[in-house]
Amino acid sequence: MTTTMALLRIRVQGLGKSFVLHHQGGVRINVFQDLDLQVAAGECLALAGASGTGKSSLLRSLYGNYKPDMGSIFVLHENAYIDLASAPPRWIQHVRRGTIAYVSQFLRVIPRVSAVDIVTEAAQFNGRSRDLARQTAQAILSRLNIGPHLWSLAPKTFSGGEQQRVNIARGFARECPVLLLDEPTASLDAENRDVVIRMILEAKATGTAVVGIFHDEQVRSAVADRIFTMPGQADAPGKERSPDCVC
Ligand SMILES: Nc1ncnc2c1ncn2[C@@H]1O[C@H](COP(=O)(O)OP(=O)(O)OP(=O)(O)O)[C@@H](O)[C@H]1O
Ligand SMILES: [Mg+2]
Secondary structure: OOOOOOOOOEEEEEEEEEEEEEOOOOHHHEEEEEEEEEEEOOOEEEEOOOOOOHHHHHHHHOOOOOOOOOEEEEEOOOEEEEEEEOOOHHHHHHHHHHHEEEEEOOOOOOOOOOHHHHHHHHHHHOOOOHHHHHHHHHHHHHHHHOOHHOOOOOHHHHHHHHHHOOOOHHOOOOOOOEEEEEEOOOOOOHHHHHHHHHHHHHHOOOOEEEEEEEEEHHHHHHOOOEEEEOOOOOOOOOOOHHHHHHO
């Protein structure tokens, strides 16, 4: 697939992000600068690069969690490109609700909320009934081998792999045009890893644009169409590399 012909869901231009550590002497960390990349419908872009080069920070920026210092992040939302780098917070919320699903590396546990309710909430959208959303949640939890005996429990006491599967179930609970995945299979066994690979491939087949961090080479080669290598400190500012097919 070429990104020039296909429908672009994400266009990142000249993106830069730094952090200032106000409680540690005002030290500035320049994470990345001048990044350009784009992702088309049905395509998966894998972010690669050494630890600390800003892969997770880039994903959080694409979700509107981190505000970049410079550049733009155009996301196709309801037939219009919205720049998440400059959009007001209520627009970012709007774009997230309608267009972007984000699976963080670890589940941020919500106290006393059951696994099935966490996923049901994500599955409920566009006036979909609570009952239907719950059925969807149960089906996706089952697919990820989270059995009924765990559904009514809060995930705080779950194993790392179980928590991550609840996190993945939440991210896949409804079809979103953009899917952001931060090491989704890092704590999974081979069987569950294969389930997640199939779910990512199914999402791509429906036209979802996927941006992911996959340290597992097997997962990466199964799902990624192109690799974007984050520039290291010593590198020149990052541009999208020529397509580097890993399929
Ligand atoms: N909220 C934050 N406040 C301050 N510094 C941050 C914050 N988030 C990330 N950083 C810094 O930005 C740099 C990039 O971090 P990031 O987590 O994006 O890297 P990464 O490529 O995902 O690394 P890894 O492969 O280890 O997950 C690191 O030096 C990190 O300390
Ligand atoms: Mg990371």
